[in-house]
Amino acid sequence: MRFLTILFAACAALVAAVSPARAAIEIDITRGHLNPMPVAAPDFIAAPGADPRVGQQISALVRANLERSGLFRALDQAAYIEKVVDINVQPRFADWRIINAQALIVGQTTQLPDGRVRIEFRLWDVTAEQEVFGLQYATTPENWRRIAHKISDAIYERLTGEKGYFDTRVVFVAESGPKTRRVKRLAIMDQDGANPSYLTSGDYMVLTPRFSPTAQQITYMSYESGSPRVFLFNIETGRQEVLGQFPGMTFAPRFSPDGSAVLLTLEQGGNSDIYRMDLRSRQRTRLTDNPGIDTSPSGSPDGTRIVFNSDRGGSPQLYVMNADGSDQKRISFGDGRYSTPVWSPRGDLIAFTKQTGGRFQIGVMRPDGTGERILSESYLDEGPTWSPNGRVVMFFREPRPGAGPSLFSVDLTGQNLRPVPTPTQASDPAWSPLLP
Amino acid sequence: MRLGWLVSPALHLAALGATLIVWTQAPPELKPQTNSVPIDIVDISEVSNVSPIAADAEPVESLAPESVQGAPQELAEAIPAPSFKPAPEKKPDTPKKTREGLNLDDLAQLLDRSKPAGAREPPATTGPKAKPGERPRLGVGAGDGLTATEQDAIRAQMRGCWRMPIDMVTPEKLIVKVRVTFQANGAIVGQPEVVSPSNFRTADPPTRAAAEAALRAVRLCNPLHVDPNRRAGGDMTLNFDPREMIAP
Structure with a gap:
């Protein structure tokens, strides 16, 4: 029995030695770049009854924050192919890949009965074609700058792995x-x-x-x-x-x-x-x-x-x-x-x-x-x-x-x-x- | 008995003397010196694992990235929002041209002049090409590995796709191994997989971001720049290691 075990192990080792080295290829990638990540952030959609200016101001400030950090490049809205009309619909990723967007931020503002505004957004990974995360806030409309900074911080942290600094x-x-x-x-x-x-x-x-x-x-x-x-x-x-x-x-x-x-x-x-x-x-x-x-x-x-x-x-x-x-x-x-x-x-x-x-x-x-x-x-x-x-x-x-x-x-x-x-x-x- | 006493030493002496006898060796026959033999230095990668050179090598069209993208993964539910509706059918018309000819690769070339060809480019003809008059020859090996030339091409390609985490606090700890399976034309099959750190989705934010940056690089560099005349795809592990680029 012991002899058979040794014989089997020897055979297995021999087979392993002569098998083609599939999956054994390793390539060390030691050099990359430090260019900013291209990000698309269309104006936030205004739900019926909401002031469209709030969403536009928030998305503009998010774009400005990310751009100013030097780690992101906000793509020109004029280059966007898909017009996002519903943030609960999966984007057409191919349209965003064409303009080289690697991340997509879509958002929506909704007027609440108590006078506040609900602001929600989703971050999409265009290369992986999947949602990264989404958040929502409810606040008074005049507080839109704080919300835009908080959204910027959340996106910054999720994509870079470090805390943001916009809401400061x-x-x-x-x-x-x-x-x-x-x-x-x-x-x-x-x-x-x-x-x-x-x-x-x-x-x-x-x-x-x-x-x-x-x-x-x-x-x-x-x-x-x-x-x-x-x-x-x-x-x-x-x-x-x-x-x-x-x-x-x-x-x-x-x-x-x-x-x-x-x-x-x-x-x-x-x-x-x-x-x-x-x-x-x-x-x-x-x-x-x-x-x-x-x-x-x-x-x-x-x-x-x-x-x-x-x-x-x-x-x-x-x-x-x-x-x-x-x-x-x-x-x-x-x-x-x-x-x-x-x-x-x-x-x-x-x-x-x-x-x-x-x-x-x-x-x-x-x-x-x-x-x-x-x-x-x-x-x-x-x-x-x-x-x-x-x-x-x-x-x-x-x-x-x-x-x-x-x-x-x-x-x-x-x-x-x-x-x-x-x-x-x-x-x-x-x-x-x-x-x- | 007395005779024995005499014979024994005599035989011993004879045996000892026999060991001193040396047969004269003939001098080695010297061969006339010849000039050094001309040899060809051949890239070992061509011998170890190559695809045969085709006499009529044609450039292979790159696959559209969407053809190898996997299905979207499970969606993070940070918002208790309604489930997604299916994406509207994409119009068949050709995409309109972006304003100012937006092309990140061009921009990156300006920012980093050392950046090689990256994503969205046809695979480089990295392997040996048939030159006029060169005869086709059979490849040696399974053809599912990567030649050294192909590996160099992939390294160069990744330089344009991988955003290095060298500006993080401890970049030396942010080493990511990604395993990919690729087809003969370089197109990545399925989703690239982070094999190390295996628990990156629940790891600390810098580790998770570094792993996602490596995955993003692989997806951006799809299809991989392999020899367009490869016979087979294969598997490989890409080690994204920023330590060399950390300032001393």
């Missing part, structure tokens, strides 16, 4: 008036520049606003009390307060990644060091103790490390330390002066401002200082802030002396630089987390 806001410093009597006010708007409004009056100068990563709260520096002080501002209630009573000037505030504390710089007797202020206990902890200027702290998303800017080596460079201030290491070694480091919410990169050759650049590097890449450059590019998904960096630019600052965004490839519209000249943007 940006707080910035709105600037107006001549250089000698410059008015700087805190302002807030949607990430695409819509719905701008002012948060402060302009009676005193404000600088470096930073969004809480977990709440609708801002910290910023203000001259309201005469000397620079760090303030907290609750956007929902409008409540404003000075953060702690420090003996010297406080500036460069930024929330810790969990929103429970603020990292800031305290200047005392000509020396600037980094402190951590717990927002509940209001206890402060000194993190650096160096005769140089240590400033611009930014925490890693896991809360274990902090990147900051210091001139202890002779020129402003970037350093990383543990959250308790230990193990301080320099990470920037390129030519030029590095400042305003900001740790990406993804944790993989640090954005910074770099000054070299009389020009300013916005760049990114890994937390260990490797892989430095410059994303933008001009006469003055400064103050990067990350989108909550860590894909896009917003900053302010002054393209030439006296031109005045304005906001721009650029994605991680550096190929997708776009202006962000603001009602006035603008600087110091700070991106909010996704709205609840």
Whole structure:
């Protein structure tokens, strides 16, 4: 019996050895492209009784959002062959393949008896000829922008595998008036520049606003009390307060990644060091103790490390330390002066401002200082802030002396630089987390 | 007895002496040196698994993508919406021309000049073609594998179809293996199957998106660029591996 088993195994091995190698072919595909995915999104259909403008506005904003991300290309509606008249009917995929659409977004608005509008959409994978997913919302018609942003985020996340960033806001410093009597006010708007409004009056100068990563709260520096002080501002209630009573000037505030504390710089007797202020206990902890200027702290998303800017080596460079201030290491070694480091919410990169050759650049590097890449450059590019998904960096630019600052965004490839519209000249943007 | 004492050493000595005898070897006969033999270097792929070259090779028309598309899969029910009605019958008239001659491949060529021919193009004549005067010859092997030339052509084709996930946080973990069955003309049979990660539909969003991007690439590159004179189709696994393209 044992002999037979061995004989059978030997025969099987022999047969396997001489059989043609069907299904054994493996091809390594190691190179692809980074081109945006072509997407078709016809105007949402208006059910009988619904205002057709709502659907048109929503689909237009979804197309604009996806296009601006740099990861998608919204196909021209004039190229569409099929006219979608019912979102519950399977599309004619061949018609969409002809125009090279890889994804198709169809939607419909329906007027509800209570005055609200029901907005529903479906995402189709044209290449697989199957529905990916669909969602619906019910809201008041004037809330169509939020819904369009939420639809954009849902589609973005499903197709890229990363959270979106469209349903977010940006707080910035709105600037107006001549250089000698410059008015700087805190302002807030949607990430695409819509719905701008002012948060402060302009009676005193404000600088470096930073969004809480977990709440609708801002910290910023203000001259309201005469000397620079760090303030907290609750956007929902409008409540404003000075953060702690420090003996010297406080500036460069930024929330810790969990929103429970603020990292800031305290200047005392000509020396600037980094402190951590717990927002509940209001206890402060000194993190650096160096005769140089240590400033611009930014925490890693896991809360274990902090990147900051210091001139202890002779020129402003970037350093990383543990959250308790230990193990301080320099990470920037390129030519030029590095400042305003900001740790990406993804944790993989640090954005910074770099000054070299009389020009300013916005760049990114890994937390260990490797892989430095410059994303933008001009006469003055400064103050990067990350989108909550860590894909896009917003900053302010002054393209030439006296031109005045304005906001721009650029994605991680550096190929997708776009202006962000603001009602006035603008600087110091700070991106909010996704709205609840 | 005494004689034995004498004979034994004598025989031992004789045996020992015999081992010292060496037959003289004739010197090896030296052959006159000749020039090196001319050889042809032949692509091994042609020997291992080829289709015969046809004397009158004609370009094979690419199959329309819809001819190999499978039936739509189960629909995700995110909306409690009414079931789908059958799609309206497609009009037989030819599709109207898109405005501005919309062609993504052309655009991609502009964006990425290294992009090779991708989808929506006739299969490349990747295999050996019959040249004028060349005689047909029999192929060797089953003809269901892929020559190295064909594999190179498919790699080049996929460059235009696969959107690499190298801008994700951990692209080195987003390696996807897709198995496809193809016909002799390169048309993919049935649906491509993700063999790794096998549970991608329930995996984390980046893994699922990477797997779907690989599936999309295979579908966009249908039909595959194989030798138009292939005798048989076959199976293969495509390993979508972005690690080489990750910036150091």
